[in-house]
Amino acid sequence: MTPDQFIAKWKSAELTERAAAQSHFIDLCRMLGEPAPTDVDPKGDWYAFEKGATKTTGGEGWADVWKRAHFGWEYKGKRKDLNAAFAQLQQYALALENPPLLVVSDMDQFRIHTNWTNSVSKKYEFKLEDLRDAKIREQLKWVFTDPERLRPGKTRQALTEEAAGEFTSLRSVCAIAATTRKPSLISSIASFFACSQRTWTFCRIRCSSACLNTLRPGQTNFRP
Structure with a gap:
């Protein structure tokens, strides 16, 4: 899938979070040339959709996507509150083995929050149309392949x-x-x-x- 195809498809989509999240993520993987969770980990041991997690505030929940030592990823429907999505993901972070990146998206926007211990948190933010930019796609690919490239310089x-x-x-x-x-x-x-x-x-x-x-x-x- 090319960036233009991905943008055209998801710009017009008005599906709910539940209906769209996995399809959106799989298309994103195809665009970036990365495997989706079920392509490489059918058991969901280290890369999975709907990863169960205990909240730090108590109770159970699910991260929409999780890859060990890489990221936790939470979706919201279009034009929903991504700050709330980030807060929700933070509650799962310990149960997800404290991944270095916490990503939230409403399918129109992407926010990558760094989550390293003893490092200043940094946020990378871009919109759907920005995916035409090769540098933006490279940053997003690092989420899947090399989170260290996104680590902030200052502790x-x-x-x-x-x-x-x-x-x-x-x-x-x-x-x-x-x-x-x-x-x-x-x-x-x-x-x-x-x-x-x-x-x-x-x-x-x-x-x-x-x-x-x-x-x-x-x-x-x-x-x-």
Whole structure:
């Protein structure tokens, strides 16, 4: 199946999630040149439709598609809430052996959420028509073949250290500004860091500098 054939077929489809999910996934596999679950694992031991899973909140459920050490995949009907689908999939993640990728789709949109431990989560998002782009199809193929290619570059520890570094720099400069009482310097500091909510949070929690008491996120005016 070519990308244009896949797009044409599913753009016009108005089936429910239950009626369309497996057919959509099989067509996607054909377009990407990947085997569908029943082609390679008829017992469903490591690659399966309707993989049973216990929710972290209790009770039983099913992930629409699961491939061990690759992904859990949840479908919703067209124009349904994909955030709800992701939340549902997160409840299954532990029972699915914590796959590195959590994918949700309403057949018009695709969202790939990374799920590695100690890594900053990243979301890859694209629409049905984007599948004409070879680079988008390559990213989607990695979901099936090489999830590591989608792993974010930063760990949570690295992100924390980066934010702490920003805070340290800001605190040092603010101390100078508060001492000198130069409005132009404080205004410049505020302008530079106004876009960083993360840095502002660090400052509010950990810094008692008189200078910071004059600043708010997005504000650049000095208040004596």
